[in-house]
Amino acid sequence: MVRLASFYLAYYAVLGAFTPYWSLYLQSRGMTVAAISVLMSLWYATRILAPSIWTTLAARSPTPIRWLRGGCVLSVACFSAFLLRLDFTGLFIVMCVFCFAYNAVMPQFEAITMSHLDKRSDRYGHIRVWGSIGFITVVALYGWLIERLGVAWLPWLMLPLLAGLLVSSYSNRYAHQPEEAHHEGQEGFRARLKRPPVIAFFAAAFLAQISFGPYYTFFSIYLAEHGYSASTLGLFWSVGVLAEIGVFFLSSRIFLRWDAGKVMAIAMLSAALRWWITGLWPDSVPVMLLAQLTHALNFGAFFASAMQLLVRFFPGRMNGHGQGVFYGLSGVGGVAGALIAGQLWRLGGNAAFLVAGGFALVGGVIAWYWLVRRHQAAIHSVRVD
Structure with missing residues (x-):
């Protein structure tokens, strides 16, 4: 479990530097808001194909x-290429390749984690929480470092974190991958994709990522426009992830009491x-802190419930493919969210x-309708029959 946790720790530590501060780094390189929205959208654009391509190639390989x-x-x-002085075209090319590679590995690693947990998928949060710990540590530390060194140092500060991820990848491996349960009327992967609850699940994930578009792309710029310092930005990001950590630690208890579909809704x-609070009261520190605390629910609980539902909908060997589709559709939503936010920013960050x-x-x-009400109705129908 320590080896699994180390990968999440390193992976999300990188995101702890990238997500809050990369838009500020691009801004320091002279990029406009429109250019930043395009470059940041590449993070989500590459999630459309990278997860599915990588998990498919890994599944077909004798040594995945x-x-x-x-x-x-x-x-x-x-990522080392970011140390060079690149113009927009150079940044675009390097962002494409880096984001593709980085987005490709996590869905595969999620499948590795689930292969170790097997039937104890409710313990996923106890391992995934180390990703949140890595994220919050780097957000707080790098906010302080950027204030003193300048945001131009960000690529240099991120390289050691990426090196740690590489080391962790060589310490991990798959557990014995369980076969799908063989039973009468078993459906294939494509057939499962056509189930109404599965379609609803992916639709909800898609809309969730769209809604996070302004947050992941412009939240730091939004706060800076309202007079917040870089260290305060780090505080706001850290508060949200601290709340998220609590949810991951409690996840096994949560899912013993509540169904994953209800948690997601x-x-x-x-x-x-x-998002409504963030748009309406950006100048109120207490209100913004309260809004950030809900990150425990709208990211932590959402993500943990998504992993539970993926195990339910795509058991055994199908889970890696399900992870790929989940991350891919999330990528489409992320691209749409970033681009929509970029267009709405003309009306002000509040509108976005x-x-x-x-x-x-x-x-x-x-x-709520498809994963809670319809699920409960199906369970009731089975009990009556």
Whole structure:
């Protein structure tokens, strides 16, 4: 479990530097808001194909772990190019390759983790929490370092974190991959994709990522426009992840009491409230801190419930493919969210967050109807029969 946790720790430590501060780094390189929205959208654009391609190639390989390690090697090698003085075209090319490689490895590693947990998938949060710990540590530390060294040092500060990820990839491997249960009327992977609850699940995930578009792309710029310092930005990001850590530690208890579909629906409805608060009261520190605390629900609980539902919908060997589709559709949503936010920013950051709340509300309603009400009705029907 320590080896699994080390990969999450390193992977999300990199994101702890990239997500809050990379847009500020691009801004320091003279990029406009429109250019930043395009470059940051590449993070999500590459998630459309990278996860499915990588998990498919890994599944067909006699030594799938090599694909995980190869992706980490490519990530480190490509990121090193950011040390050069690149114009928009150069940044675009390097961002494409780096984001593709980096997004490719996590869905495969999620399948590795599930192969170790097997029937104890409720313990996923106890391992995944180390990713949140890595994220919050780097967010807080790098906010302080950037204030003193300048945001131009960000690529140099991120390279050691990527090196740590590469080392961790060589210490991990698959457990024995369980076969799908053989039973009468078993459906294939494509048939499962056509199930209404599965379609609803992916639709909710898609809308969740759209709603996070303004947050992941412009939240730091949004706060800076309202007079917050870099260290305060780090505080806001850290508060959200601290709350998320608590949810991951409690995840096994949560899913023993509540169904994953209900947790996901509540998480998305809380996201709608969060974005509306962020758009309406950006100058109030207490209100913004309260909004960030809901990250425990709209990211932590959402992600943990998504992993539970993926195990339910795609057991055994199908889980890696399910992870690929989940990350891929999330990537499409992320691209749409980043680009929509970039266009709405012309009306002000407030407008972008208010619209994001609308997307989250629609996703929450879909999740509630198909993953809660219809699921409960199906269970009741089985009991009656």
